[in-house]
Amino acid sequence: MADIKQVAERAGVSIATVSHVINHTRFVSESTKNKVHRAMEELDYQPNSLARSLRNQKTKTIGLIVPILPSDTSNFFFMTIAQGIQKALKRHGYQVLMSNNSTEELEEEKEQIRLFNSKQIDGLIIASIADEVSYLKDTVRSHYPVVFIDRKPIGYNGDFVLADGFGGSLQAVQTLIERGHRRIGFITGGLGISTSNERLNGYRQALAEHGIAFDPSLVKVAHSNYESGYESAKELLAQNEITALFVANNVLTMGAVGYLQERQIRIPEELAVIGFDDYDWTKITTPPLTVIRQPSFEIGEKAAEVMLKRIENPDQADFHEYRLPTMLVMRGSC
Amino acid sequence: MADIKQVAERAGVSIATVSHVINHTRFVSESTKNKVHRAMEELDYQPNSLARSLRNQKTKTIGLIVPILPSDTSNFFFMTIAQGIQKALKRHGYQVLMSNNSTEELEEEKEQIRLFNSKQIDGLIIASIADEVSYLKDTVRSHYPVVFIDRKPIGYNGDFVLADGFGGSLQAVQTLIERGHRRIGFITGGLGISTSNERLNGYRQALAEHGIAFDPSLVKVAHSNYESGYESAKELLAQNEITALFVANNVLTMGAVGYLQERQIRIPEELAVIGFDDYDWTKITTPPLTVIRQPSFEIGEKAAEVMLKRIENPDQADFHEYRLPTMLVMRGSC
DNA sequence: CTGAAAGCGCTTACAG
């Protein structure tokens, strides 16, 4: 691999000059500029970014930690966010170093951050699995900004970019109520994590607005996997006379729909259904599924944008919470 | 951020000694070892991997280029491969730098490789969009090994890790024939790329084995997107009396199923269907879909393994092609 | 208009 020294030699100039023409960082005469460019071409020179980063003390790299589980369904959401982040950062010459915390274990999350630290990232975007992240004080030590996405943990100062899960849930349940439903089943992921809590609150709020009493037996809290969604739907239908079902999580939606289709329950005649997250497959169920769409790509873009601002302006302490609106996508299931 | 110098000072030893205790690279007495460990703890020292890589001339980083399109369906396959790669490399202390060529444009692929070069990757795993990759001679210049996955381009020496698309396709069509079908529609992605070619060959081979004449009008070559799958199914059904359909690509499968469910065509009574790739959503269509499963995770693991071997043993020139078997997953659609 | 040299944080041959 050619290095800057070889380029300098071939061009008959100093390495300082080569560096300056690469970075446009001081005036260089046209003629020497040309010589340098020619030399770079001929040697197919690529600057070594390790050396550059070491010297500059910045890597133009943002670490991204998301929990992408083995289940392919759950991948969509964070993958789409990741694409949004990548696209926005690329425009500014930043790279993303993505790490997948597939175990959902806190220790691995910490380990991953340490690894990022040793790689000298300029910032961290994280969907933390922890609801309490004061441990970041030790690992991050404010060396770089942190932007939290999707979930809202406490205990560390950073920005948040989140979907309006409350509003989405509210709208879904309002819609069902307006269609005449009174006994509405609700399946959600584990409480304690902010997204689930907010969605449950939206459900309760919609009921309250319409004077419908909250019935805890209509709520199933499930683990975020297919089987759990399947079982929850099963139990809900066995134990209660519900006419509608709102599933506030994508993997659980798939499991619940799996059960309904197996039992050949007619949707929406026997049971109206609204799911969560607008994925391609929701178009090909029978009937196509009405869902609450989360702005996942937009969350990624926004997170990147917020991060970039923080990097430009490191010592501002006014952290923000950005809420991106969800959307009801009407299809045939309600 | 604490550096090695500060650790050395605090421990009252030279930086050479600190380095050696970190890397276990020469004998250090227990007592000084302890002093060093204590100092590292107290300073929460993390070695700077930029500096280390610069010095060592290796980064323990493998570049990965895959085409993950905006469509979420197509993501599964390469995401799963990526997870396989990541898992296998992690065990050996390697990181993966993933880059998503979402435009499917060759120029972007080249650009991405250049970027990887400047980051000094130790190896490249790539699902190239090009069928002819002699341009890699210029960009890679044999500085590091290249492993090709999924597709099989020509023009550059490297290993290949591929699914047995021919065998999978053969088995699917054989299965349909054995169930009595004679007029079997076939939808595939653009020919020219190796995977599509192989799958078409499998289709033809199965027909030939059973003495069924190949009818080109039963074959639709489509772009790899939902709409194209939808349209292909539509045309195929309008123009021909087919009793079975084999869709040799996951996104196209979704589009085709979308059309069939919209038209309320009864599966398998009116039309037997076999799709491609075993995703979660294939379980919840009506009826659940019979598919050819590709060993995507295993492709990733294998690619990583092959890469690691190449890195250990750089100047061996016996490149291999690894074919991983597909599997027929029987469900209700045929 | 351009160069010589220090230094980013490591590893490792050389020396004792």
Next chain:
DNA sequence: CTGAAAGCGCTTACAG
């Protein structure tokens, strides 16, 4: 058993 010093490939203050 351990240290002093060179060097990985860059950038940038200093100097002219």
